[in-house]
Amino acid sequence: MILLEYIVAISALIASGLLVYGLKRMSSPVTAVSGIVTAGWGMLFVTVASFLGIFSVSEAAKPHLVVNVILAILGLVIGGGWAGWKGRSVAMTAMPQMVALFNGMGGGAAAAVSVIALTGPKETGIVPLLVTVAGGLIGSMSLSGSIIAWAKLDGRMNKPIRFGGQRIVNAAVFMLTVLLGIMAAFLYHQDGGGIATLLFFIGALLAGICMTIPIGGADMPVVISLYNAFTGLAVGLEGYVMADPALMIAGMVVGSAGTLLTVMMAKGMNRSISNVLFSNFGEASASTATGPQKEAKSVAPGDAATTMRYASSVIIVPGYGLAVAQAQGKLYDFVKQLQAAGVDVKFAIHPVAGRMPGHMNVLLAEAGVPYDMIYDMEDINDSFADTDVALIIGANDVVNPSARTDKSSPIYGMPILNADKAHQVFVIKRGMGMGYSAVENPLFFQDNCAMVFGDAQAVLSKMVEAVKALGTS
């Protein structure tokens, strides 16, 4: 049996090496594709090796082993099959919420491990029990919080839910849960321990919900990234309880990497994490209706397309609206026409364009847009002033000049694309509705700005036709 344990341990060691190496390769665009494959092999290896564990189960579990193994295989097939099908079939635009959902499942799995450690017959000391409680708390919060984040991004839950004294209620729920968790650890295998454990997990799930419901949809990427780090941490802690170094390493690497990623994302929006979690973003929206209300100009798609056809330079600012309309392919058709007519076309990507950093790059890459046409905010922001036309498609907050000027605006201080400085600005938008931050955008009322109302897909089709009608000269 000793030999078998060595085989399991060594394969876990190799697997955690492959996982970390894979993650490292994923952090460079050149090696990224091979990185996930490397990590995938590591994961497959350690999962298969874990089945060797059936030869060294505890005495109490031996009579149930056949059922347990059948359940395990069934669980792998059901969970993996469903997620694989879902992950393949879902549209690229829905990726952020899928990441949220799969992350929540990981948190749930960590919580399940914690439940078994708290209720099972295995004798452990108080330190592992407290670590289990911590992992269970974080995992459960990640599960329920990620589900709320998924619901918000999927459009099933549109309005942030806020009420007076919410922060106090949230803090109370959290404190009570921590208390119940400590009770559950100390009452392990004693009267009341089971009840405390049950209440603890209910409280932890509730805490995750409470923490997420007041946060607006625009902040969800940061929240998902945070829950990703949470799940990693929970997995690491449960790894300690299960005495499995592979779980400890993989979990903690994700825990710290995810935290750093969250900080970097929050920085892209010029906010701190505590600001995302605890400030009620967009609450000032009720008061923004004041101020000079001019009529926004509107222009037909064909006219806007003609202007761009005869411009010498165009910068395109894509936003979430483009992703929702699935119009990235159509957009590239239009861009190719403009290029054929000798127009210099560039794409400007705000760090949080779309719903996640890099999401828009992925969507444009899907449409076949070459890399060298896509510019980051810092690289292109000074070029707007010398550009003939800025074409904004389904973006709003990331080009809102009040972030630069209006100190009372909730998005004041957020770095924005200087699209308003272009000689002419066209905005393709479905209506005059506000962006995710629910802040009025003065850009739309500027003299050099004209709105092209309609679904991005339909508008771009009309633009393509209009340019085609002009012919290439």
Added chain:
Amino acid sequence: MITAMTFIIALYIFMLAAFTGYEVISRVPSILHTPLMSGSNFVHGIVVVGALTALFNASSVLEQIVGFLGVVMGAGNVVGGYVVTDRMLAMFKPSDKAAPQKGAQK
């Protein structure tokens, strides 16, 4: 004494792993943030191994139910995380590299 030592060793593992995670992610271009979030999401799917071990050692119906749910969710995390990351990264095949490969095949 042994449990105290294993606890300390665990803390060392945690500390070194935390530094590793930090080093792996720092200096990453922002275009890779989303794929990396998804990739790290896949990596913590290793929790399925913990869930499997817990399920193998289950000796009561409650443990079997919870363990089964854990394995379902863990497997969902692993497979879903892999598929989503793979799909995202497939977009990153640089066009200038893909072109000569096609030419070479001809």
